[in-house]
Amino acid sequence: MTRAVSRVSDGAAERGADRVPERRLSASARPSGGALALLLAQVRAEFVSSLRAPDFVIGVVAIPVLLFLMFGPPNARWTLPEGTRISTMMMPGFGAFGILSLVLFAFGVEIAQERGKGWLRLMRATPVPAWVYLGGKLAMSVLFAIVTLLALFAAGAAFAQVRLEALQWLQVFGVLLAGGVALAPMGFALGFLARPRAASTIGNLVFLPLSFASGFFFPLSQLPAFLRDLAPFLPTYHYGRLIWSSFAPAADITAYTGIEPTGTLVSVGWLVGTFVGFSLLAGWAYRRDRRRDEG
């Protein structure tokens, strides 16, 4: 935080201290109750306000499930060399697609638009630290991600013959969520970098090609060769690789993607690097936005 006071001499501080006016609380004022209550209120407000935007719910929850229902069941009869069904590989692919859309739209575009509307400006004049705002967005997105994944898993089991062990279900669920949190700073960076009106366009420009080139829609092995050369340089491809590794044999992943494995550690490294790199970028963009707002 920038200090607005350029320099306070000790004398001035003492003079100021004995003249500090007392708090004048109204009779009806009450303590508002702690950081946890604040965070809960923030998350609830985010959740409620997102639920009321039908385009948001449809875009984030319904579209991945619907797309999977279109492409998953017809591919359930094909299996990879070690026996994994194509539909089983596609299901978490569409999950990753949905979570990427949460990252870019629920964070990125929403933040950019709320910046444009001046809500952040008003919040900055209150005692609330910025992390409450970002934490509220993150928690809300995790909630929506859980809903999306549960719907997708149910659709997979019911209509696309997805059969996994209990532990595998849990693992794929956990990797999808954890990887989503690792990608979240991409959204924060977009939210604070993009001009409010441009954010949605930029979000779409990043989102669709990235999902496609990471093999979230169709197996990379079926796509043009240059995409297979490009994919290992995309953090989202490594996200997908980790997701598939949580339940499928390595040979099946190689067959499905058409890309030789680079190792779990490399993929984890890519996600950690993305998290750190975009966090730094988002922090810089946040400070730049605040400075601009300060003039």
Next chain:
Amino acid sequence: MIVEMRGVEKRYGDVQALAGVDLAVAPGEVVGFLGPNGAGKTTSIRVMLGLTAPTRGEARLFGGAPDRREARGRVGVMLQESGVPTSLRVREVVALFAHYYPYALPVAEVLARAGLEDKAEALVSALSGGQRQRLYFALAIVGDPDLLFLDEPTVALDVEGRRAFWRQVVGFVELGKTVLFTTHHLAEADAVAQRLVVIDKGRIIAEGTPSEVKRRVAARTVRFRAPLDVAALAARPQVQRVDAEPGGLTAVYTSEPEGLLRELFAEGAELRDLTVTDADLEAAFVALTGERGVAA
């Protein structure tokens, strides 16, 4: 002192927004910041709030740095160009904002003070401009602040809305609170403020009670029709300013109408439709800043 500014300068690139502002606001005061657009009113508020750091000088809020959380917790603000999530209900936004402050007033009381009881369940997106302004007022007072900053709070309101708004502010002042507001509606500054601070080009050019400010400058407006040379009139020592008004009237802003008229009559001037009126703040303001067309 609740607010103190000492020698505050603020420079944006080549623009000197504040050029040395000194100000102290004591508990319980209602202070109006008055000036044309671009005079430095909003910048002053932002410096006092710690939203902007001064280029030089010092601002203190409750005896310390303005941006510390303890100070922020005692301040309520209505900013220009602020927004709230439009898919929340009025009650939800106020209840959420209550959590932002260490102490809060009951939501029902806040809605009543802001005149929003019957809009409690309305979505923010369904509010009119005036209702939205009342919501911002509700958000400004929900933390039971000791100090309210209102930056051009009535800019979107009609006359009736303004009157109702200031009644709500006065209701809050009666709780022993301090209010600092900016406006370029001179009449409402005159009616509401105990003290006026007139700012122009980043400097405070007059300060005092509304009547003091009026007395210090052109206290009277003399209007008449006469074939007199405007430039020659303006050159007289008692005259602050002369305007040729529509309809052939000449308006002379002066602090000594009697002396001026005595001279004019002695010179044999024929003044028709002569009136002498108390200068309203607007006239006082025109004489002070030497600018026209300040009021909306």
